[in-house]
Amino acid sequence: MPLRDGDWPDPPASPEAAPFWAAAREGRFLLRRCTACGKAHWYPRTLCPFCLGETAWEEASGEGTIYSVTVLPREDPVRTVAYVTLAEGPTMLTSVVACDPHALAIGQPVRLVFARSRNGTPVPCFRLVAAGGPPEPALSW
Template structure:
């Protein structure tokens, strides 16, 4: 059995598959290219949701884009240590409420834990489209991972 304690999970910039382009996701991609993370929130029931869609998955009401904090916590995760390079897939519960399937990057796999706070970081797909990923928040973050002021 492979040990994950010393497995470094890299950003894998430029190594992500290209997400499908659609008119519905265009505002999300445009904001992500500016470093902003958008969610949809229902104008009728007030619930935020992920994956962004024009109709609320809870009440079928209309939705509107809003800027999200990019903060969350790890709900569940698994490390694919045999993949080259290794990666971690996780469910992250966003500060705004929704839980999203994503990847954990720029960290040591052995340091990951359920309930751990994480912060959004955009990686690039093969064609340069921003892909939302998350990394653990911590005092030991390298300077290049510090949030912009």
């Protein structure tokens, strides 16, 4: 499955998510963490979805594991959609790219990569981590 760079929909603009997209343009992945209860969450929002406390941005590791995955065979090329549980705790809906979609399995380790949307905004996706080794190199811009 290719990266499909430039083929992703443009994310909606919002003042609340602007710091996330600015960091993504620098190759950094941010999450919000509640300053009251300490829980990280995805999708970034100003108020904690668990306790309505204030939240702060933090840099995330970009590491996770596949929680659930499905292959969309009618897409051309085939697309995979997955829930990835991040090392920091939240689970996010995303795509797994640059892999054989039929080789994906629940529990496999993945690492964040950014693909470009139609207008060039970096969109967070994931790719498999090589078994027993370090993550494959990040995709270049």
